[in-house]
Amino acid sequence: MNKIKIGIIGYGNLGRGVELSVAQQPDMELVGIFTRRDPQTIEPQDPVVKVHQINEAQHFKDKIDVMILCGGSATDLPEQTPEFTQWFNTVDSFDNHAEIAQHLAKVNQVATNAEKVSVISTGWDPGLFSLNRVLFSSILSNPHFDTFWGKGVSQGHSDAIRRIEGVQDAKQYTIPVTSAIEHVRSGQSQPLTARQKHRRECYVVLKEGADEHLVREAIITMPNYFEPYETTVHFVTQRELDEKHSGLPHGGFVVASGQTGVDNQQVMEFKLDLDSNPEFTASVLTAYARAAYRLANEGQFGAKTVLDIPIALLSFASREELIQSLL
Amino acid sequence: MNKIKIGIIGYGNLGRGVELSVAQQPDMELVGIFTRRDPQTIEPQDPVVKVHQINEAQHFKDKIDVMILCGGSATDLPEQTPEFTQWFNTVDSFDNHAEIAQHLAKVNQVATNAEKVSVISTGWDPGLFSLNRVLFSSILSNPHFDTFWGKGVSQGHSDAIRRIEGVQDAKQYTIPVTSAIEHVRSGQSQPLTARQKHRRECYVVLKEGADEHLVREAIITMPNYFEPYETTVHFVTQRELDEKHSGLPHGGFVVASGQTGVDNQQVMEFKLDLDSNPEFTASVLTAYARAAYRLANEGQFGAKTVLDIPIALLSFASREELIQSLL
Numbered sequence: 001m002n003k004i005k006i007g008i009i010g011y012g013n014l015g016r017g018v019e020l021s022v023a024q025q026p027d028m029e030l031v032g033i034f035t036r037r038d039p040q041t042i043e044p045q046d047p048v049v050k051v052h053q054i055n056e057a058q059h060f061k062d063k064i065d066v067m068i069l070c071g072g073s074a075t076d077l078p079e080q081t082p083e084f085t086q087w088f089n090t091v092d093s094f095d096n097h098a099e100i101a102q103h104l105a106k107v108n109q110v111a112t113n114a115e116k117v118s119v120i121s122t123g124w125d126p127g128l129f130s131l132n133r134v135l136f137s138s139i140l141s142n143p144h145f146d147t148f149w150g151k152g153v154s155q156g157h158s159d160a161i162r163r164i165e166g167v168q169d170a171k172q173y174t175i176p177v178t179s180a181i182e183h184v185r186s187g188q189s190q191p192l193t194a195r196q197k198h199r200r201e202c203y204v205v206l207k208e209g210a211d212e213h214l215v216r217e218a219i220i221t222m223p224n225y226f227e228p229y230e231t232t233v234h235f236v237t238q239r240e241l242d243e244k245h246s247g248l249p250h251g252g253f254v255v256a257s258g259q260t261g262v263d264n265q266q267v268m269e270f271k272l273d274l275d276s277n278p279e280f281t282a283s284v285l286t287a288y289a290r291a292a293y294r295l296a297n298e299g300q301f302g303a304k305t306v307l308d309i310p311i312a313l314l315s316f317a318s319r320e321e322l323i324q325s326l327l
Numbered sequence: 328m329n330k331i332k333i334g335i336i337g338y339g340n341l342g343r344g345v346e347l348s349v350a351q352q353p354d355m356e357l358v359g360i361f362t363r364r365d366p367q368t369i370e371p372q373d374p375v376v377k378v379h380q381i382n383e384a385q386h387f388k389d390k391i392d393v394m395i396l397c398g399g400s401a402t403d404l405p406e407q408t409p410e411f412t413q414w415f416n417t418v419d420s421f422d423n424h425a426e427i428a429q430h431l432a433k434v435n436q437v438a439t440n441a442e443k444v445s446v447i448s449t450g451w452d453p454g455l456f457s458l459n460r461v462l463f464s465s466i467l468s469n470p471h472f473d474t475f476w477g478k479g480v481s482q483g484h485s486d487a488i489r490r491i492e493g494v495q496d497a498k499q500y501t502i503p504v505t506s507a508i509e510h511v512r513s514g515q516s517q518p519l520t521a522r523q524k525h526r527r528e529c530y531v532v533l534k535e536g537a538d539e540h541l542v543r544e545a546i547i548t549m550p551n552y553f554e555p556y557e558t559t560v561h562f563v564t565q566r567e568l569d570e571k572h573s574g575l576p577h578g579g580f581v582v583a584s585g586q587t588g589v590d591n592q593q594v595m596e597f598k599l600d601l602d603s604n605p606e607f608t609a610s611v612l613t614a615y616a617r618a619a620y621r622l623a624n625e626g627q628f629g630a631k632t633v634l635d636i637p638i639a640l641l642s643f644a645s646r647e648e649l650i651q652s653l654l
Binding site for chain 1 (some may be wrong): 351424448593598634638649650
């Protein structure tokens with residue numbers, strides 16, 4: 001069997017997750033990791049894996065089938081996805097909702113010209129949650145939708161706390177409010193406010209001499225990030241933070257309720273409960289890398305989203321096996 | 328806009344659900360219902376809808392884009408899907424798991440020759456549950472899977488009770504066992520037995536003079552149907568059965584847990600909670616009828632399953648709208 005040759009651009013939490021996921025796939029092999037840092041300073045989890053300077057990536061254009069892009073959506077992916085799609089089929093997790101259409105158009109032009117496939121905005125939201133939002137809205141007429149996130153670590157909110165004066169370290173959990181979940185699952189259509197849907201729990205390590213009261217006030221009054229939510233602040237030691245809050249769990253669910261017939265209520269839900277957000281996102285990227293490879297082999301070039309790709313293309317198993325065992 | 332012209336074959340609970348669902352779609356119109364019964368005896372929910380003898384269906388080959396087949400899997404669909412796919416794009420809900428591959432091959436041959444599209448085995452299981460089983464197994468390596476059904480009415484089990492001597496009427500609910508659900512959601516890999524996963528609750532109306540004790544024994548000892556399960560039998564009046572148990576609720580969920588990285592547990596779940604099983608199944612068939620129409624317009628003829636069809640094709644909304652609003 002010809003294995004699918006994979007490359008990874010960017011080696012943070014997501015890149016490390018992709019390395020682990022590719023190692024689990026019987027039909028894939030990892031050709032190399034490409035980084036902006038000094039390759040000597042990178043230690044892959046599998047010491048056999050080669051690490052290269054990102055500028056050398058294009059010389060691998062005949063040695064890598066799909067390049068999985070593991071950079072951030074703010075500045076990396078808007079540049080990298082169009083750039084690397086000149087030479088490779090690519091997969092990214094671009095998650096800046098407001099700019100997805102523009103990103104798609106730009107990548108599509110490159111992919112079409114270069115006869116490559118690029119699957120953009122994969123992961124779980126956008127990604128699997130989007131897939132389910134479209135599925136639900138196609139089956140239920142005028143459904144009421146809601147998405148809940150958590151319980152999980154929000155990196156952006158954790159960073160925001162760390163920037164406050166007097167804070168040495170911090171971790172923030174986003175937690176869906178139980179009564180809101182019940183409200184939505186029971187098919188209530190009245191929309192919920194941000195405060196009604198989620199609360200925020202913060203674990204904060206103070207710098208020596210910092211004032212608890214001032215730090216707490218700075219957190220709970222922070223506009224957009226914390227002010228609109230019920231926010232609880234716990235002060236802990238660095239040791240406690242490291243021991244109990246070092247993971248990156250996340251999850252959440254999309255739920256939709258709609259009516260069919262005269263007044264029959266139908267509720268659909270898709271839920272994730274993840275010990276490791278980056279490792280799960282990485283597994284989704286890897287599955288869509290397989291689909292990108294297959295679509296490219298079929299000559300279906302261009303930029304795609306999760307909405308455009310048949311589920312059978314994600315699986316290592318053949319269509320016949322899937323129909324036999326899972327349909 | 329050219330509306331998609333729909334026909335319905337078979338007018339039981341499922342056919343009635345399809346009639347209601349098609350009426351909710353802005354891009355579809357119902358051309359007619361086709362029945363084996365005397366068309367004069369059929370009363371469509373919308374009195375304007377025309378009812379014809381099933382033998383006349385083929386004369387509508389230029390007037391109907393997609394024929395939605397609403398017969399049963401035991402004897403109707405194995406004959407009807409190949410037959411009507413000679414003249415129409417078709418959608419069915421064939422659910423005899425053991426024979427799906429054979430059904431697919433037979434329908435595929437007809438569809439390919441006739442340049443039609445047939446989407447087989449849609450609905451929710453097989454159907455949306457299958458879609459999620461393949462999705463979960465593509466993302467998690469070697470996941471542990473489970474499917475729970477209920478709380479819901481099982482027509483087959485209700486019928487089995489009705490055939491017992493002394494029984495006038497009956498309704499059977501399949502109910503997932505709470506401890507089993509928790510077992511699976513917590514990622515336990517030990518497989519569960521049938522008895523551990525579901526229990527059965529029966530509401531039974533006795534014929535005059537029938538013996539409660541004998542009927543109860545006949546139910547709980549019935550092989551395959553009830554013997555392997557914890558079964559509760561309630562005797563009620565016909566009036567109580569009609570008032571409290573006339574609906575056809577159902578639902579259930581597919582759950583998978585798997586590990587990524589060293590020992591991070593990831594749990595994925597897809598859940599339905601349905602007031603009306605036939606109306607929901609009908610809504611799924613209608614969405615896949617739209618996909619069948621679009622695939623036929625693209626010339627992608629043959630027999631398809633839910634695994635082969637991009638989700639975007641199910642929605643009335645355009646790809647651009649979906650990407651803008653739901654991705």
